[in-house]
Amino acid sequence: MLDFSQPTPVVISEERQLSETRRELVLNMGPQHPSTHGVLRVRLTLEGEVVIACDPVIGYLHRGVEKLGETHRYAQVVPWTDRTDYVAAPLNNLGYVLAVEKLCGLEVPERAQYWRMIMAELSRIASHLVWLGTHALDIGALSVSLYTFRDRELILDIFEKFCGARLTTNMMEIGGFSREIPPDLPDMVRDFIRYFPSAIRQYEDLLTENPIWLARTKGIGVIEPEVAINYGLTGACLRGSGVNYDVRKANPYLLYDRVEFDVPLGTHGDVYDRYLVRVEEMRQAIRIIEQCLEQVPTDGPLMAHDSPYVIPPHKNVMRTAEDMQRHFIWVIKGFSPPKGEVYHAIEHSKGEQGYYLVSDGSPIPYRMRIRSPDFVNLQSLPYMAQGAMLADVVALIGTIDIVLGSVDR
């Protein structure tokens, strides 16, 4: 039993006298801190206001998704991938189903691939909006978050129209989409991409030339290109340093080689450049969605049929005996991919997200490994924070764009 009669001593920090004039202070930032985007704890060693060492402590949100992936059948893992990076759930679904399709040797109809690209790019915009709002909020620009969350609602409405869920969408299925596209969905997406460029201009009006924003972000957290590659960074953290690596361009998956878009690159590798890169990525995402809407066939199959790896179309299940049997087997026993191992990488909103699957020929994955981009990117925080001011650590955590559900898995 706790004894409440005595006051509990609260230890915030440890102090160490280095010399007559120098003192070292160890300060715990988080795990419950508004600017750590979740439950990240950063153990900072300070001398005055200057950070001399920084040790991010993670694992507060560890749920063992990889272990769960080894106990569920292939199709049952898809909802779990939503819950890793919960601000960009369709992108997580996409990475997993593409890996399973590669393992099974399954080809998806063109129409489904275009709609996957549209949903992936919308999800990238939604993720960048959450990032921009919270990052600006951390540094002190409250109003941007109000605008970004207003516009993110429109994307969540599209997701809701498409699959019924807003956050944990469980949208993509192995083999394509099992539900038909709602008839008014293309118009919803068109309305959004017609409106959204003006919204980006609003954010840029608020931030890009704002002297406070420039003072807080320019020259802060510089990562040189060689260092960025050495740390294994991907996504905007790598491209902000000027290294041209975007999985969509370098190793195009889906139909990204049929659409035109640019890969924005930074020049200095600081917080401001990464901000510019992500804002430009939102514009490019709009371009991709526009071209997809032009190119996508209006009708055609959305699911690879006549394969043991995909669920039969629901309307056939109640009509034909074969599909009913296949449906039963698929749901009760799952499907067994060939023995082998695959690694499939996609360009997530935060970097390269890869799924490494090992199959032993049974209906559940023998090993499912999630290479999450922000886990690797977060390693660069000690490098950036060394010698920075305490107040800049908030900007540095924000610029990596972490979601702790994806870091800890």
Add this chain to the structure above:
Amino acid sequence: MEQQEHPVPAPASASRVPWQCGWWGPTDPDQHPAVQAIREHFPEAFVEATTFRDEMTIRIQREALRNVVAFLRENPALRYNHLTDITAVDMLYLREAPRFDVVVQLYSIPRRQRLRIKCGVEDGETVPSLVPIFAGANWLEREVFDMFGIVFEGHPDLRRILLPEDWDEGHPLRKDYPLRGYRDYVQPGYESPVPRIHGPLRRL
């Protein structure tokens, strides 16, 4: 912002099949430059090279892991300069020995090609750490140590990363670790309505 062209044009995808685009190099191991180079420079460390869905996997001896990865990075014709991932697989149900496979995924940003390096590790054996070559290996190796208990020799800071530092109940991604753990973390007097499954994982 400057727009840079990619140093190498995107490989022409003659086939629309997503995994036949040449992103892992030639599918024939004898034609693959990395396999040829490892065979030539590390003949005693090379074990085998296999492909599945065009993905090239090279299995080597664990002692040579660091030297091979450093060679693949420095060789001007290969330049695998990006460490994508380090992970491990517990092969308990698939083979007798060795127990684990340590899997290293490499990527060459200039050449746009991937490569997978594997080495078998018995329980209790150590693997040379890749931190001297790639700074990004630090947390990835800590995670493998945390989840599998594989010790990386030469790692500057090998401690648990996702689990608490004082976790004393083994390494959860091993196949003999029960899905629901070894004991309940609930207050005394509470009885779980779900029965506890002890022993190895139930395979479907």
